[in-house]
Amino acid sequence: MLRSSLTTAARRGLSAAAAEAPTKKVAVTGAAGAIGYAMLMRIASGQMFGPHVPVELQLLETEQGLKPLRGVAMEIKDGAFPLVRGIKQTADPNTGFGDADVAVLVGARPRGPGMERADLMSANAAIFAVQGKAINDAAKRDIRVLVVGNPANTNALVAAANAPDIDPAQFMAMTRLDQNRAMGQVAIKTGTPVRDVERVVIWGNHSSTQYPDLSNALVNGKPALDVINDTKWVREEFIPRVQKRGAEIIGARGASSATSAASAAIDHMHDLFVGSGDAWQSLAIRSDGSYGIDKDIWYSVPCRCPGDGVYERVLDIPPPDEYSAAMMDATRKELLEERDAVKHLLPAATGKQTSTKPARKKRAKKATA
Ligand SMILES: NC(=O)c1ccc[n+]([C@@H]2O[C@H](COP(=O)([O-])OP(=O)(O)OC[C@H]3O[C@@H](n4cnc5c(N)ncnc54)[C@H](O)[C@@H]3O)[C@@H](O)[C@H]2O)c1
Numbered sequence: 001m002l003r004s005s006l007t008t009a010a011r012r013g014l015s016a017a018a019a020e021a022p023t024k025k026v027a028v029t030g031a032a033g034a035i036g037y038a039m040l041m042r043i044a045s046g047q048m049f050g051p052h053v054p055v056e057l058q059l060l061e062t063e064q065g066l067k068p069l070r071g072v073a074m075e076i077k078d079g080a081f082p083l084v085r086g087i088k089q090t091a092d093p094n095t096g097f098g099d100a101d102v103a104v105l106v107g108a109r110p111r112g113p114g115m116e117r118a119d120l121m122s123a124n125a126a127i128f129a130v131q132g133k134a135i136n137d138a139a140k141r142d143i144r145v146l147v148v149g150n151p152a153n154t155n156a157l158v159a160a161a162n163a164p165d166i167d168p169a170q171f172m173a174m175t176r177l178d179q180n181r182a183m184g185q186v187a188i189k190t191g192t193p194v195r196d197v198e199r200v201v202i203w204g205n206h207s208s209t210q211y212p213d214l215s216n217a218l219v220n221g222k223p224a225l226d227v228i229n230d231t232k233w234v235r236e237e238f239i240p241r242v243q244k245r246g247a248e249i250i251g252a253r254g255a256s257s258a259t260s261a262a263s264a265a266i267d268h269m270h271d272l273f274v275g276s277g278d279a280w281q282s283l284a285i286r287s288d289g290s291y292g293i294d295k296d297i298w299y300s301v302p303c304r305c306p307g308d309g310v311y312e313r314v315l316d317i318p319p320p321d322e323y324s325a326a327m328m329d330a331t332r333k334e335l336l337e338e339r340d341a342v343k344h345l346l347p348a349a350t351g352k353q354t355s356t357k358p359a360r361k362k363r364a365k366k367a368t369a
């Protein structure tokens with residue numbers, strides 16, 4: 001068994017030592033859905049945690065979803081991925097999150113044509129209360145949780161509030177898709193490869209109130225706003241396009257974005273665990289009052305990711321100008337309204353730990369070494 005896995009590893013260019021790295025237990029909910037389907041092969045192939053980290057997949061679905069999930073699991077097995085150490089399939093949250101190092105919470109109803117994210121609030125938020133409790137009961141204490149299912153920011157709040165023994169800083173919601181969309185639009189506008197677009201920030205909610213901000217962005221190392229030199233385009237085309245890109249895709253595809261969402265989840269977790277140096281990544285994290293944002297809402301801000309599951313807010317930036325401040329405020333207000341709408345699912349104040357550090361760096365290192 002060992003011999004054959006090393007042989008396979010060697011075939012795929014992995015060293016024997018690398019193939020022996022500690023296994024990461026990764027829970028994925030909604031694993032048989034469109035995003036799950038697009039994401040799992042990429043986790044299995046090492047794109048989320050790097051090519052040297054084996055994974056055990058813990059796939060959580062509804063009872064109804066278990067049948068298609070069986071097919072997804074068969075396909076993963078048929079991929080013969082050397083890094084995959086096991087595939088668990090379950091509809092029981094405590095089993096799904098059992099001993100998990102990482103959880104990607106995708107399972108939730110997607111928006112259809114004509115729906116706003118607020119329409120998903122009551123249908124989906126309750127799922128995250130149940131899953132927060134299960135994470136609290138069953139997962140590793142230093143788990144990192146990424147919420148993808150919408151309304152993602154407020155679902156992260158609900159999950160964290162129902163996991164009183166886990167630092168809420170370990171729960172994140174995904175705005176990396178918005179960041180990637182914004183970087184893509186800037187690259188097209190300036191005729192530059194995306195690689196040369198940096199420091200684009202998504203502030204606030206993963207919704208049409210988000211603020212895709214180019215104030216600090218660079219294109220080829222020069223201020224993006226100078227390179228673009230077109231405030232009308234920024235305010236009347238770029239910002240609304242990024243804010244409403246989800247709806248634009250639903251209109252075109254008849255279904256909500258899936259491959260790009262899966263790709264963004266891979267990017268988010270890759271940068272969190274493998275690290276992305278000095279680059280800025282937008283993460284929707286529990287507000288600690290920085291930037292004048294109310295505490296205890298999951299508001300997207302720029303972070304640096306040194307690796308090992310740690311993030312640090314980028315605080316060394318100039319204060320927002322009047323336009324940016326108004327945009328940041330609008331999305332802040334929406335998140336406060338969303339929080340009010342799920343009050344019944346928040347059993348305890350989420351300010352249970354005051355640390356703004358993403359929790360237990362030492363233990364995280366140990367868990368991800
Ligand atoms: N944050 C983002 O950037 C972003 C981007 C795209 C989509 N989304 C959201 O992601 C979610 C999933 O989208 P999708 O296209 O994969 O939808 P989908 O309908 O294709 O799949 C969802 C899956 O979740 C499962 N599920 C539902 N409730 C569950 C539960 N309680 N436990 C486990 N599994 C459960 C369903 O059975 C289904 O298989 C939606 O809410 C969508 O709006 C977020």
Ligand SMILES: O=C(O)C[C@H](O)C(=O)O
Nearest residue numbers: 111150245246247256257
């Ligand atoms: O917009 C949606 O409902 C889906 C997703 O959140 C997206 O941004 O594509």
